[in-house]
Amino acid sequence: MAGAATYHRDVPVTSDVSSTVCVVTGGLGFIGSNLCHELVRQGATVRVVDALVDGLGGDRRNLAGLDVDVLEAEIDDPGVADAIAGADLIFNLAGQVSHTASMRDPLRDLHLNTITHVSFLEMVRHVNPGARIVHTSTRQVYGRPLRLPVDELHPTHPMDVNGVAKLAGEQLHLVYHTAHDLATTSLRLTNVYGPRQRLTSDELGFLPVFMRKALLGEQIRIFGDGGQRRDCLFVSDVVDALLVATAPEAVGRVFNVGHVIDHSLAEIAEAMVEVTGSTGGVQLVPWPNEDQRIDIGSFHTDGTTIAETLGWKAATTLDDGLQATVTFYRGHPWYLSST
Amino acid sequence: MAGAATYHRDVPVTSDVSSTVCVVTGGLGFIGSNLCHELVRQGATVRVVDALVDGLGGDRRNLAGLDVDVLEAEIDDPGVADAIAGADLIFNLAGQVSHTASMRDPLRDLHLNTITHVSFLEMVRHVNPGARIVHTSTRQVYGRPLRLPVDELHPTHPMDVNGVAKLAGEQLHLVYHTAHDLATTSLRLTNVYGPRQRLTSDELGFLPVFMRKALLGEQIRIFGDGGQRRDCLFVSDVVDALLVATAPEAVGRVFNVGHVIDHSLAEIAEAMVEVTGSTGGVQLVPWPNEDQRIDIGSFHTDGTTIAETLGWKAATTLDDGLQATVTFYRGHPWYLSST
Numbered sequence: 001m002a003g004a005a006t007y008h009r010d011v012p013v014t015s016d017v018s019s020t021v022c023v024v025t026g027g028l029g030f031i032g033s034n035l036c037h038e039l040v041r042q043g044a045t046v047r048v049v050d051a052l053v054d055g056l057g058g059d060r061r062n063l064a065g066l067d068v069d070v071l072e073a074e075i076d077d078p079g080v081a082d083a084i085a086g087a088d089l090i091f092n093l094a095g096q097v098s099h100t101a102s103m104r105d106p107l108r109d110l111h112l113n114t115i116t117h118v119s120f121l122e123m124v125r126h127v128n129p130g131a132r133i134v135h136t137s138t139r140q141v142y143g144r145p146l147r148l149p150v151d152e153l154h155p156t157h158p159m160d161v162n163g164v165a166k167l168a169g170e171q172l173h174l175v176y177h178t179a180h181d182l183a184t185t186s187l188r189l190t191n192v193y194g195p196r197q198r199l200t201s202d203e204l205g206f207l208p209v210f211m212r213k214a215l216l217g218e219q220i221r222i223f224g225d226g227g228q229r230r231d232c233l234f235v236s237d238v239v240d241a242l243l244v245a246t247a248p249e250a251v252g253r254v255f256n257v258g259h260v261i262d263h264s265l266a267e268i269a270e271a272m273v274e275v276t277g278s279t280g281g282v283q284l285v286p287w288p289n290e291d292q293r294i295d296i297g298s299f300h301t302d303g304t305t306i307a308e309t310l311g312w313k314a315a316t317t318l319d320d321g322l323q324a325t326v327t328f329y330r331g332h333p334w335y336l337s338s339t
Numbered sequence: 340m341a342g343a344a345t346y347h348r349d350v351p352v353t354s355d356v357s358s359t360v361c362v363v364t365g366g367l368g369f370i371g372s373n374l375c376h377e378l379v380r381q382g383a384t385v386r387v388v389d390a391l392v393d394g395l396g397g398d399r400r401n402l403a404g405l406d407v408d409v410l411e412a413e414i415d416d417p418g419v420a421d422a423i424a425g426a427d428l429i430f431n432l433a434g435q436v437s438h439t440a441s442m443r444d445p446l447r448d449l450h451l452n453t454i455t456h457v458s459f460l461e462m463v464r465h466v467n468p469g470a471r472i473v474h475t476s477t478r479q480v481y482g483r484p485l486r487l488p489v490d491e492l493h494p495t496h497p498m499d500v501n502g503v504a505k506l507a508g509e510q511l512h513l514v515y516h517t518a519h520d521l522a523t524t525s526l527r528l529t530n531v532y533g534p535r536q537r538l539t540s541d542e543l544g545f546l547p548v549f550m551r552k553a554l555l556g557e558q559i560r561i562f563g564d565g566g567q568r569r570d571c572l573f574v575s576d577v578v579d580a581l582l583v584a585t586a587p588e589a590v591g592r593v594f595n596v597g598h599v600i601d602h603s604l605a606e607i608a609e610a611m612v613e614v615t616g617s618t619g620g621v622q623l624v625p626w627p628n629e630d631q632r633i634d635i636g637s638f639h640t641d642g643t644t645i646a647e648t649l650g651w652k653a654a655t656t657l658d659d660g661l662q663a664t665v666t667f668y669r670g671h672p673w674y675l676s677s678t
Contacts, residue, residue: 103518106457106511107454107457107458110453110454110507114453114507115446115449115454118446118449118500119446122445146492152494153485153494154494155491155493155494155495156494157513158510158514159514159517159518160514160518161457161511161514163510163514164510164511164514165507167506167507168449168453168503168507171496171497171503172445172500172503174496175497175498175499175502175503175633178498178632178633179442179498179499179632179633290518293517293518294514294517
């Protein structure tokens, strides 16, 4: 990936969505709401479908003041057909992201990440087969990497039910392209942070937990030696990736979406302490047995395919992204107390 | 795979099951019933769980005269817990195998190949966590091969809902090993033929359709130029593979199960015409558009991993297997008229 470390974009990354009608499923959630804000800013008409499923990231306040239609429904609800009809772009972000919740209630995870998506795709197929569909998958589909960085041809061996269910959801989108000619794309996202992420759950990934602790001045605890590495994405970069993924060249394909720079968990935690000025510090603690079993070690995304095909790469450094994130939450303190 | 083409087995392939209690889900179906016959022959106590789902391969006559307990239930039925309790070996073969049926009714396929398996694994986990579990997956999880032969590290890009659902089912078995320490193994089977296969459906693969046509003296029709290649497995070889897969070295792993010799579809059809003496012959016909979309071209299994790990390779040539198959159906003519 030539010049990747400089964060320069090779081509303009944002498609023109100004005159489009867009559906965003999961639009009240973390990534979905940030996408809605950007779509509205660019002049798109936005319809949100979100079930506000208990325990997930959805909250009506994420779209406060924004001129969008919100349908509170699961994506397989028959009423969703009306939202889909006439849409140009469908961003299918609805789903459950928690590893731990998926192990506690596997059937619920499969319902939210796989089963409802089949019904949704069937609905798109019958109501609006010409729509452009971008789905969000996850790097969890790879499981424990056999090699680093991880490209799209790396075998997929998910370590938890969530990874299994997301992979099935992603593959169903591609099957509906191959078999039924729907214009689908799926993006395998690495760990994402930024504004409008639910901070008060301990089950939505380590980044929002670390961020909450740092903002509250509490100690950040890291399992193991803190040397595990991750490439983290600022949510605005993900929004850019979702927009460029509507390009015709992306139809029928899966792309990794990650960052060229990776950091150890200890570095990420220390950066949060630094940016927030937290006095809670960072502590290394032994792995709980159950969590260690499904841990995947270090991960680093190989983003060559999306860079070469669509000209996208992450533009935001960890320090810049964390600074913007902290500024946002200091201006929106309810994220720290909401349940 | 040294000496593979000679079909010699490097090590004895059959584990001693004489004093075991075995559960076979899908035990009234094609592969399941052949497994039951072999288990009983070796002295095992066999409990069958089979829902006799309409359109699949299950038929009580497949086990006629055999001393086994049969529970007619889906594998997620709470009553299955009693069958699982105290079992040494669980062969989890229940599922739906039809590409076309999965595209017609995707939710049903996901129910039969994925969702019910989660509930089944949860039941095993709570009732009999020490049982040895062997699950059957399919080469369909690979989709259209990027290279031949196809080993277990080849990317999985299923081309139909059935492939997606079977892959999820397989991965769930492995997640329950990693996370919950169940002793699971999954076998990715290539195309299988032999006694006790349902011949009267056109949706259970090309091999039973070809066999029915040849036995009835009807013309065998092949889509395309007949040059597409497949490695076909005689069902007794699959039964052997299921038994050797109970070895401790196989726990937590996925293995390809195929044949070292592949043949073109035209060769396979001609061999059936030859063995049966059919006067119907073979005709090449153009692809129906919908089928061609999800066709995967040629496939050839790389079986090196199971050969090196468990000493298994297919022992039966296509000619020998077809001869045994024809002899069986000539002695059991109801397979040609049953619906």
